[in-house]
Amino acid sequence: MKLDLAFFLLLLAAVVLVPIWGLSNQTSVEPVPSEPAPVVKTAPLGFTGGKSYPASPLTFSTLKVDEPPLGLPLITNVQIIDFNRDGRNDILTCDASRNCITIHEQDASGNWAPRPLIEDVAAPAHATCVDIDRDGDLDVIVSILGNIFPDDKVVGRVELFEQTPDGMVRHVILDQVRRVADVQAGDFDGDGDTDLAVAVFGYSRGEVLWLENHGSLRFEDHLLLTAPGTIHVPVADFDGDGDLDITAIVSQDEEELWGFENDGKGNLTPRRLWFTINFDLGSAGLVAADLDQDGDMDLVLPVGDNLEDYDAYPQPYHGCYWFENQGGWTFKMQRIADLGGTYAAQVGDLDNDGDEDVVLVSMTNEWYEKKNAAVVWLENDGQQNFKTWQIASDPIHLVTVAVGDLNADGKLDIVAGALNFRRPYDRVGRVAAWVQGSREVAQ
Amino acid sequence: MIRWLNLLLIVVLVSELAWFGWTRLSHVAVEKGTSENVVRYPVDIPEITFQDPYYAEELKDLSEKASTSLDSMLELADVLLSGGFYQHAAKHYELVLAEFPTHMPARFKRAFCLDRSGLIAESTAQYEMVTQSQPIDDSEKQLINLATYSIGRNYLRLEDAEKAEQTFLSHKDFIPSQIQLAKLLTRSARPREAIAVLDPLIEEVPFSLELHFWKARCLEQLDDQLGMLEELRLVERGAYLLPSDFRKNIVENIQEKFGFSKRLKQAEKLLEQGNLAGAQKQLDDILNKASTEPLQETQQAIELRGELAMRQQDPRNLSLVALVMKQRDVNNANTIRFEAAAATFTRNLELARLKWEQLTRLESSEMAFRNLEQVYNATGQAELAEQTKLKRLIATGWRYFRENRPEDANKEFLLAIELDPKSEKAQLGHAEMATYVGDYVSAESAYRLALTVNPFCGPAARAISFLRLRDIAKQESQW
Numbered sequence: 001m002k003l004d005l006a007f008f009l010l011l012l013a014a015v016v017l018v019p020i021w022g023l024s025n026q027t028s029v030e031p032v033p034s035e036p037a038p039v040v041k042t043a044p045l046g047f048t049g050g051k052s053y054p055a056s057p058l059t060f061s062t063l064k065v066d067e068p069p070l071g072l073p074l075i076t077n078v079q080i081i082d083f084n085r086d087g088r089n090d091i092l093t094c095d096a097s098r099n100c101i102t103i104h105e106q107d108a109s110g111n112w113a114p115r116p117l118i119e120d121v122a123a124p125a126h127a128t129c130v131d132i133d134r135d136g137d138l139d140v141i142v143s144i145l146g147n148i149f150p151d152d153k154v155v156g157r158v159e160l161f162e163q164t165p166d167g168m169v170r171h172v173i174l175d176q177v178r179r180v181a182d183v184q185a186g187d188f189d190g191d192g193d194t195d196l197a198v199a200v201f202g203y204s205r206g207e208v209l210w211l212e213n214h215g216s217l218r219f220e221d222h223l224l225l226t227a228p229g230t231i232h233v234p235v236a237d238f239d240g241d242g243d244l245d246i247t248a249i250v251s252q253d254e255e256e257l258w259g260f261e262n263d264g265k266g267n268l269t270p271r272r273l274w275f276t277i278n279f280d281l282g283s284a285g286l287v288a289a290d291l292d293q294d295g296d297m298d299l300v301l302p303v304g305d306n307l308e309d310y311d312a313y314p315q316p317y318h319g320c321y322w323f324e325n326q327g328g329w330t331f332k333m334q335r336i337a338d339l340g341g342t343y344a345a346q347v348g349d350l351d352n353d354g355d356e357d358v359v360l361v362s363m364t365n366e367w368y369e370k371k372n373a374a375v376v377w378l379e380n381d382g383q384q385n386f387k388t389w390q391i392a393s394d395p396i397h398l399v400t401v402a403v404g405d406l407n408a409d410g411k412l413d414i415v416a417g418a419l420n421f422r423r424p425y426d427r428v429g430r431v432a433a434w435v436q437g438s439r440e441v442a443q
Numbered sequence: 444m445i446r447w448l449n450l451l452l453i454v455v456l457v458s459e460l461a462w463f464g465w466t467r468l469s470h471v472a473v474e475k476g477t478s479e480n481v482v483r484y485p486v487d488i489p490e491i492t493f494q495d496p497y498y499a500e501e502l503k504d505l506s507e508k509a510s511t512s513l514d515s516m517l518e519l520a521d522v523l524l525s526g527g528f529y530q531h532a533a534k535h536y537e538l539v540l541a542e543f544p545t546h547m548p549a550r551f552k553r554a555f556c557l558d559r560s561g562l563i564a565e566s567t568a569q570y571e572m573v574t575q576s577q578p579i580d581d582s583e584k585q586l587i588n589l590a591t592y593s594i595g596r597n598y599l600r601l602e603d604a605e606k607a608e609q610t611f612l613s614h615k616d617f618i619p620s621q622i623q624l625a626k627l628l629t630r631s632a633r634p635r636e637a638i639a640v641l642d643p644l645i646e647e648v649p650f651s652l653e654l655h656f657w658k659a660r661c662l663e664q665l666d667d668q669l670g671m672l673e674e675l676r677l678v679e680r681g682a683y684l685l686p687s688d689f690r691k692n693i694v695e696n697i698q699e700k701f702g703f704s705k706r707l708k709q710a711e712k713l714l715e716q717g718n719l720a721g722a723q724k725q726l727d728d729i730l731n732k733a734s735t736e737p738l739q740e741t742q743q744a745i746e747l748r749g750e751l752a753m754r755q756q757d758p759r760n761l762s763l764v765a766l767v768m769k770q771r772d773v774n775n776a777n778t779i780r781f782e783a784a785a786a787t788f789t790r791n792l793e794l795a796r797l798k799w800e801q802l803t804r805l806e807s808s809e810m811a812f813r814n815l816e817q818v819y820n821a822t823g824q825a826e827l828a829e830q831t832k833l834k835r836l837i838a839t840g841w842r843y844f845r846e847n848r849p850e851d852a853n854k855e856f857l858l859a860i861e862l863d864p865k866s867e868k869a870q871l872g873h874a875e876m877a878t879y880v881g882d883y884v885s886a887e888s889a890y891r892l893a894l895t896v897n898p899f900c901g902p903a904a905r906a907i908s909f910l911r912l913r914d915i916a917k918q919e920s921q922w
Contacts (some may be wrong), residue, residue, distance in 0.1 A: 011453060045529075045530035045533050045534060045556075045557070045560060045562070046529070046530045046560035046561060046562065047560060047561025047562060069772070070737075070770065070771055070772040071737045071742070071770075071771030071772040071773055072737045072738075072739060072742065072771075073772060097772050097773050097774070097775070098772055098773075098774045099774055099775060099805065100774070120801055120804040120805055121805075122775075122776065122805040122806060146806065152683060153845070154841065154845075155806065155807075170804075175807070176841075176868070176871075176902075204652055204653070204683045205652060205656075205678060205679070209901075212899075214899050218899055219899065220899035220900075220901050220904075221901035221902075222901060223901070223905060226656075226659070226675055226678070253687070253688070275630065276602060277599045277602055277604055277607065277626075277627065277630065278599055278600050278601075278602055279596070279599055279600075280596075280599075280600050308688055308690055308691060309559060309690055309691075309694075310527055310691065310694050310698070311526075311527020311528075311529070311559075311694075312559075313529065313559060313560055313561055314561060315561045315600075316561055316563070317600070368489060368491055420737075421739055422739075423494070423526075423527060423739075424491075424494065425494055425736060425737055425738050425739065426494075428737065
């Protein structure tokens with residue numbers, strides 16, 4: 001009986017103490033249901049620069065030059081040129097979805113209509129218009145990627161389309177090469193005919209070539225550089241010695257600017273003019289222009305191609321760089337704009353104040369914010385100090401831009417092309433044009 | 444009586460112990476991320492209309508669960524990362540890390556999100572925390588490697604060559620870091636040091652194009668022209684074997700678990716496995732679910748539907764897919780291939796010829812040449828069939844070469860030469876393969892034949908210069 005009583009007292013004590021012990025422990029380790037969520041130190045979660053800018057003081061209105069987009073257009077290049085020589089500027093576009101070159105022509109009333117000029121070209125990156133056979137009309141040399149998507153296969157070509165009374169006649173002048181991104185024309189060996197500089201972009205492998213014209217549309221290729229990712233090869237007399245030199249921007253992790261100094265006889269000596277170890281810079285093109293109007297050719301480099309990302313965002317180094325030619329193959333670099341995802345640049349005097357301004361377009365700004373800039377212009381104060389003004393935020397994913405006078409009013413207008421292969425599939429465009437005028441574009 | 448009271452007290456005690464034990468265990472489980480939590484977490488998803496309906500549903504579902512579960516919170520962060528919403532994803536990883544600061548995958552992905560959002564210093568700080576963690580398995584060890592590599596790459600992005608070099612130098616067992624180190628050494632004019640890094644790697648991975656490319660650059664700096672050319676030939680023969688950019692892989696691994704991407708991957712797998720009915724159902728589901736808005740994923744589903752129709756030898760669906768593609772302004776090689784195949788299956792040989800010819804203008808593929816050759820044969824155009832066969836043999840030769848099979852490639856080029864000894868391309872292909880297998884006499888003879896056919900054949904002229912340089916070097920070494 002005594003044992004039962006002792007056991008009873010022990011159990012009673014346990015029954016009383018266990019909840020006391022349990023609750024005291026619980027309050028120290030258990031989250032209480034009504035407790036607020038953990039507080040996190042939310043620092044800025046993304047780079048905030050390079051997205052939107054004040055509205056342009058120059059007014060622009062949209063000009064309908066193209067059909068409404070179907071699907072997801074892949075426009076790789078636009079240029080303004082009087083191709084049909086009717087005295088009015090046309091727009092030439094390379095289309096990697098339709099795999100064709102289209103000419104957008106305007107009639108005397110200023111109405112625009114597109115028509116296919118060249119068909120069955122696989123992912124054309126650029127069309128170079130030059131009278132290669134010297135018969136008085138413009139022929140077209142097409143830089144053929146072969147595949148718009150990353151591909152290291154030997155799928156590139158350079159095709160020459162000779163303009164004849166019966167239409168454009170195809171000649172393959174370079175094949176067995178990787179993806180070709182650009183061809184530029186010039187007489188490099190001083191023999192009076194037109195040779196070609198070629199950027200074989202490739203992917204993991206690529207090269208820069210020049211094609212020596214031997215007449216009868218036969219060309220011999222000469223290797224200038226082996227490097228993957230050459231985008232553009234602008235041609236000009238960069239050293240002022242009277243012959244044409246070649247420059248090249250190499251992207252794809254390398255991020256190098258090269259010059260090929262010509263001795264006038266087609267002997268081109270490579271010089272690395274600049275490079276950065278920032279593999280992520282995203283060089284996207286190269287434009288030769290005398291930005292400071294001091295009589296020599298400078299280079300303008302748009303940067304912001306981060307297509308290695310499925311969803312690229314503005315980075316602190318995106319924008320536009322000016323390489324000021326200081327003579328003797330020395331170029332001084334200055335950053336003149338910070339537009340996120342900048343993919344293309346063009347130079348021209350937009351405000352007719354006598355100095356050169358710059359137009360930029362963005363491929364990968366932060367597009368979920370709809371006010372962010374797709375097209376901007378950089379106003380030059382005459383001393384090469386540039387202020388960025390926003391022109392448009394629609395369409396997005398722009399990769400190519402041209403400036404020229406579309407409506408013969410003496411003011412420069414803008415044409416841009418959209419490459420829609422990244423999210424968001426929104427504000428989808430093909431070829432968009434803005435003319436300087438009184439009606440403002442929604443910015 | 445007292446015994447009954449004792450029994451009652453035992454029951455009460457057991458109940459108390461069970462209750463407290465369960466509540467304690469559930470807390471431990473939550474700490475381990477295996478059970479529901481009662482704390483309500485803030486969820487922040489982008490205020491947009493999502494274009495992928497599967498993705499939108501998954502996101503909605505997860506955002507409901509994530510308010511009370513850290514497992515779901517982690518998954519929600521992943522789904523946001525896969526959709527490219529890095530800033531939102533970073534915020535949710537941060538919530539997970541506030542509870543479990545040692546959660547290495549969450550820490551790594553948060554660092555990645557900051558990295559891709561342009562916050563370089565902030566992402567480096569997070570990657571550093573990853574490298575200081577204790578890995579519990581091989582996948583976490585790999586995360587430490589990737590984090591260290593990303594720190595080095597962030598220093599490159601900041602153009603801090605010194606810190607980048609230190610980072611890669613200390614990361615000896617990770618080949619991508621060693622490639623970055625070799626690049627830095629080459630670009631800072633230290634080619635001998637770079638070669639010392641590259642050579643052991645080349646021994647390990649002899650056909651990596653990146654290693655040979657950087658060695659070529661080093662040899663160029665050392666004025667070793669022949670060495671450089673030999674390395675560049677190996678670049679051409681090599682392949683992209685050592686990835687140096689993991690950004691897409693990180694996203695892809697997550698992307699494949701959600702939205703259209705998940706379904707497309709499943710459809711591709713079913714197609715690969717030959718489960719045509721399963722693939723068809725999956726693709727039809729995707730296309731039914733997709734809105735009329737154009738999406739890249741819808742385009743992929745349409746093209747896969749075309750591949751399926753090819754496998755089913757279904758001309759009606761092939762034509763239909765090609766039509767849909769054209770309505771979406773897509774006139775690519777696949778559109779034309781589907782049209783060509785539909786015409787071939789229905790024995791409309793004239794249309795088939797036109798379409799296969801059109802395809803060969805867009806791509807020099809064996810497949811296109813083979814089909815065109817067959818159509819020419821079927822329509823009695825023997826000469827054109829023979830010309831196309833020549834192109835096919837050359838295309839096959841180059842394919843074998845890209846697969847690092849120069850001997851097999853050479854056989855194809857020799858067959859092509861048999862067909863047309865005056866083919867510059869066949870001679871050039873044969874010459875290249877002979878060079879790669881060390882038969883320099885045959886190589887030179889074939890290069891010269893190519894130059895006889897086309898005196899402006901740049902690759903042949905360059906190759907002969909290379910062989911001359913090689914001869915000179917050989918003679919010098921004998922002297």
